[in-house]
Amino acid sequence: xxxxxxxxxxxxxxxxxxxxxxxxxxxxxxxxxxxxxxxxxxxxxxxxxxxxxxxxxxxxxxxxxxxxxxxxxxxxxxxxxxxxxxxxxxxxxxxxxxxxxxxxxxxxxxxxxxxxxxxxxxxxxxxxxxxxxxxxxxxxxxxxxxxxxxxxxxxxxxxxxxxxxxxxxxxxxxxxxxxxxxxxxxxxxxxxxxxxxxxxxxxxxxxxxxxxxxxxxxxxxxxxxxxxxxxxxxxxxxxxxxxxxxxxxxx
Numbered sequence: 001x002x003x004x005x006x007x008x009x010x011x012x013x014x015x016x017x018x019x020x021x022x023x024x025x026x027x028x029x030x031x032x033x034x035x036x037x038x039x040x041x042x043x044x045x046x047x048x049x050x051x052x053x054x055x056x057x058x059x060x061x062x063x064x065x066x067x068x069x070x071x072x073x074x075x076x077x078x079x080x081x082x083x084x085x086x087x088x089x090x091x092x093x094x095x096x097x098x099x100x101x102x103x104x105x106x107x108x109x110x111x112x113x114x115x116x117x118x119x120x121x122x123x124x125x126x127x128x129x130x131x132x133x134x135x136x137x138x139x140x141x142x143x144x145x146x147x148x149x150x151x152x153x154x155x156x157x158x159x160x161x162x163x164x165x166x167x168x169x170x171x172x173x174x175x176x177x178x179x180x181x182x183x184x185x186x187x188x189x190x191x192x193x194x195x196x197x198x199x200x201x202x203x204x205x206x207x208x209x210x211x212x213x214x215x216x217x218x219x220x221x222x223x224x225x226x227x228x229x230x231x232x233x234x235x236x237x238x239x240x241x242x243x244x245x246x247x248x249x250x251x
Contacts, residue, residue, distance in 0.1 A: 009040025010219035011173035041173035042091025042143035138229035
């Protein structure tokens with residue numbers, strides 16, 4: 001009988017625009033599942049304060065509050081599953097915006113306190129920052145903000161593109177949508193998987209067509225075979241503040 005490790009992947013929390021009910025469901029399932037690996041696929045905070053976009057008065061400050069809220073949320077994850085390996089993927093809302101600020105303000109570039117790991121205090125809670133996470137040679141987790149091909153109307157295109165380019169299964173975030181496709185290539189099945197968001201769907205302030213954005217709240221649980229690249233994927237979809245996992249209702 002095969003033995004499987006459990007991996008839970010979520011992303012795009014976008015504090016302070018996160019949905020508290022969806023985050024509670026995530027924490028409750030982490031507590032019950034006790035995954036061996038937890039992957040935060042990026043964009044945990046919104047960080048609009050350091051973006052180049054036009055900002056409202058309210059968006060000019062508040063970055064420290066977002067960082068503190070992120071730390072508090074990660075601390076709850078640690079308490080829910082203290083032994084899990086924890087990985088945060090680089091993404092665009094903090095990592096790339098911070099790098100852009102450093103390129104324009106060179107005095108920031110060599111300050112240890114201005115690294116993403118330091119700002120989010122990752123070491124204190126046992127998180128490792130990575131560009132991507134790869135399981136064996138068949139499954140890659142990536143935020144995916146630099147992948148062309150996605151769109152509001154068919155956002156899984158980006159994950160599909162990576163599958164075809166790399167001949168492996170890909171789990172992608174960033175598009176705030178949920179998707180699953182199977183592709184047959186080189187006599188093997190490869191999976192394009194799109195992980196949704198934990199953003200409050202009723203507070204999508206920077207989407208031009210809020211009602212047509214196709215955003216969805218979801219995360220995923222993966223069962224990874226120890227002896228080969230075989231895995232099973234179970235999507236967890238949060239619908240109006242409720243989700244079902246392993247036959248149990250979470251709300």
